[in-house]
Amino acid sequence: MGKLWPKISKIRFRRTRFKLTMLWSRVRKKPLDVRLRLLFNFWAENKRGEQMERGHLSLTERTIQRMGLFPDDRILDLACGEGLATRIVAEGLLSGRGGSVLGVDISDEMLRRAQNKSSHLQNVSFVCGSAESIPLQDGFFTKVLSVEAFYYFEHQERVLDELLRVLAPTGWVFLAICHYTDYPESLDFVDQLQVPVHIRSAAEYKNMMQRGGWEQVEVEELVWDSKTRMQRAGHDRALLLIGQRPGVQQ
Ligand SMILES: C[S@@+](CC[C@H](N)C(=O)[O-])C[C@H]1O[C@@H](n2cnc3c(N)ncnc32)[C@H](O)[C@@H]1O
Numbered sequence: 001m002g003k004l005w006p007k008i009s010k011i012r013f014r015r016t017r018f019k020l021t022m023l024w025s026r027v028r029k030k031p032l033d034v035r036l037r038l039l040f041n042f043w044a045e046n047k048r049g050e051q052m053e054r055g056h057l058s059l060t061e062r063t064i065q066r067m068g069l070f071p072d073d074r075i076l077d078l079a080c081g082e083g084l085a086t087r088i089v090a091e092g093l094l095s096g097r098g099g100s101v102l103g104v105d106i107s108d109e110m111l112r113r114a115q116n117k118s119s120h121l122q123n124v125s126f127v128c129g130s131a132e133s134i135p136l137q138d139g140f141f142t143k144v145l146s147v148e149a150f151y152y153f154e155h156q157e158r159v160l161d162e163l164l165r166v167l168a169p170t171g172w173v174f175l176a177i178c179h180y181t182d183y184p185e186s187l188d189f190v191d192q193l194q195v196p197v198h199i200r201s202a203a204e205y206k207n208m209m210q211r212g213g214w215e216q217v218e219v220e221e222l223v224w225d226s227k228t229r230m231q232r233a234g235h236d237r238a239l240l241l242i243g244q245r246p247g248v249q250q
Contacts, residue, residue, distance in 0.1 A: 016046050019046075020042060023038065023042060024194055032196070035195055036106050036152060037106050039194055040081075040109070041107050043107075043110075044110045044112075044113055045109060049110055049113060052081060052082075056084060056147055056148055056235070058224045059178065059224075060088060060147050060176075062176075063240060064085065064088055064145070066220075066242075067172070069092045069143075071097035072142075073093060073142045073143055074100050074102075074140060074141050074143075074168075075093075075141060075142065075143050075144070075145065076101075076102055076103075076104065076136070076143075076144040077101060077145055077146070077147075078145070078149065079105055079146050079147075079149030079150075079152070080105050080110075081107075082110055082113045082114045083103050083114030083117055083124075084147075085103075085147050086118065087117065087118055089101045089145070090118070091121070100123040100124070101124055102124075102126065102127060102136070103124070103125075103126045104126070104127050104128075104134060104135075104136070105129075106129065107128075108128050131146075131153050131159045131162065132155055132162065133162065134162045134163075134165075134166055136166050137166070138165050139165075139166070139169070140166060141171055142167075142171050142172075143173070144163050144166070144167060144171070144172070144174070145173075145174045145176070146175050146176070148176060148178055150175050150177050151177060151179055151198055151199050152198075154196070156198060157208065168245070169247045170245060171244070171245045172243070172244050173214070173241070173242070173243050173244075174240060174241070174242055175242075176222075176238050176240050176241075177205075177239045177241065178237070180202060180239050182201050182239075205219055205239065205241050206241075209241060213246065214246075215243065215244045215246050216243065216244040217243045218241075218242045219240070219242070220239070221238070221239055222239075223236065224236060
């Protein structure tokens with residue numbers, strides 16, 4: 001089995017790539033929202049969601065640590081995938097104290113898996129929708145996090161406006177991004193993604209948030225030891241964009 005295993009995994013990898021190429025040739029002309037949903041549904045069905053979670057664990061833990069959770073926080077996990085951050089946050093919020101976490105994602109297959117993995121948690125829910133038009137009420141959340149997804153959003157300014165809308169006054173956003181132009185090694189991996197990505201530098205992100213009306217804007221660079229293959233593929237450092245929704249004017 002020892003010698004056979006690399007051959008089997010190579011065949012599986014080629015078969016998955018072939019299926020993805022076929023899928024892509026059929027949906028090339030569809031709107032971006034539809035392509036994103038199909039791509040990430042395909043990833044979930046082919047166990048890429050689980051691999052992704054393993055690769056994102058260090059970053060997710062660091063981001064949540066930086067957020068500083070309160071027991072009554074109402075948190076949105078935007079583009080939650082299979083719900084890794086959603087579950088870590090839910091476990092960090094003491095149950096029965098009013099805290100809750102809601103995951104939103106464009107891929108219904110990612111969400112189906114997120115729901116299955118989170119069935120033991122009381123304070124968790126999921127909604128399918130796009131970051132550019134978040135299907136949720138105004139002013140509800142105290143904090144938003146999003147791990148490794150912001151560069152998929154075609155209209156990033158629109159997404160930031162949506163986050164201002166769904167956050168309560170003085171609420172905070174935390175966006176963790178592994179691919180950014182100040183870290184060229186992180187861009188190698190980007191060619192393998194089948195959908196367009198929108199990648200900027202730390203200074204450009206900061207500027208975009210300040211122009212968008214966010215306060216206390218900070219961009220921190222997180223760096224950690226890379227152990228897994230996924231982390232070495234540009235997942236050993238990240239930008240963390242932080243901003244606060246302004247309070248209500250008296
Ligand atoms: C690289 S995965 C990260 C998932 C998860 N946050 C994690 O760290 O494991 C990117 C996720 O963004 C979601 N996504 C991409 N574009 C989206 C959009 N416009 N609106 C909502 N979700 C989107 C995908 O479906 C996918 O689950």
